[in-house]
Amino acid sequence: MNWLIDFFGDPANWSGPDGIPVRLLEHLQFSALSLLLAVLIALPLGLWIGHTGKGALFAVLSANAARALPTLGLLVLIVLLMGVGTDIPVLIPLVALAVPPILVNTYEGIRGVDPELRDAAYGMGLRGGQVLGRVLVPVALPLILLGLRIAAIQVVSTATVAAYVGLGGLGxxxxxxxxxxxxxxxxxxxxxxxxxxxxxxxxxxxxQRLVVSPGVSERQAVR
Known part of the structure; x- marks a missing residue:
């Protein structure tokens, strides 16, 4: 406890290029950009696979392979190949870490929607994109958000590896x-x-409490 008081109570740790605000901002930049890139890659792919059923096996195998990648080892390898002139070396392994939970949870969420709801939507005259946007995504939203949350926590926790190669952040x-x-x-x-x-x-x-419909939340709770 005294060590925490020594650290947080020292004014020198709250100012300058090595201060907590600067390091926190760097950490947030690494994390936010990595998560955004992962979302742009994994979310549309997961929606498409879950809706069409095409490429499901390849997506799952690729996600599992990405999970097996050693983040620190991949970071060091990229630094050796590219140097540390930019933030790209730390973004690549963080994106690789974040893609699998987003992709798999989005795919599983869409695929797991009750087929009767899908059939009813088509029966009402909705087309493929409308069924996906108006029916499947709202119902699958809790699982999609779970994938985003897992990815975000993993990225925030793992972004400390940037410090191993001389970059900033809380690490x-x-x-x-x-x-x-x-x-x-x-x-x-x-x-x-x-x-x-x-x-x-x-x-x-x-x-999740803000954007997920109460009816969908109750349905998930019953399951």
């Missing part, structure tokens, strides 16, 4: 603290990452 406190045996700095950095992951969890809980 700098952990890596630099270990290198200099400054344990208050190391523990403070770990606490900041944990708090950020918790904030992401709470944020997605709020978003």
């Amino acid at each position: 700098r406190f952990i890596i630099d603290g270990l290198a200099t045996k400054d344990f208050p700095r190391t523990i403070g950095g770990a606490v900041l990452v944990a708090l950020l992951a918790l904030a992401v969890q709470l944020g997605f809980t709020f978003i």
Whole structure:
């Protein structure tokens, strides 16, 4: 506890290029951009696969293969190939980490919608895109958001690896603290990452309550 007081109570840790606000902003930039790229890749693909049923096996196998990639090892390899002049080396492994839960949960959410609802929508004269947007996505939204939440928490927690290759983020406190045996700095950095992951969890809980229909939530609870 004294170490946390030493870290958070030191004004030097709240200002300058190595201060908490700057490192937090860097961490959020890595995480937000990685998550956005993963969403742009995985969400449309998951919707299409879940709606059409095409490419499901390939998607699942690819997602499982991506999960098996060692994030730190991939980061180091990319840095060796590309250098550290940009943020791209850290974005690639983080995107690879975030795509699988988004893709699989979106696909499973769409595929798991009651076939009777799908048939009823077609019976009302809706077409493929309308069925997907008006019926399937709203019903599958809890599972889709779950995939986004898992991906976001994983990215926020894993973005600390950027510090291993000299980039910024909250991982700098952990890596630099270990290198200099400054344990208050190391523990403070770990606490900041944990708090950020918790904030992401709470944020997605709020978003789900805001955007998911109460009827869909009750249906999920009954299941």
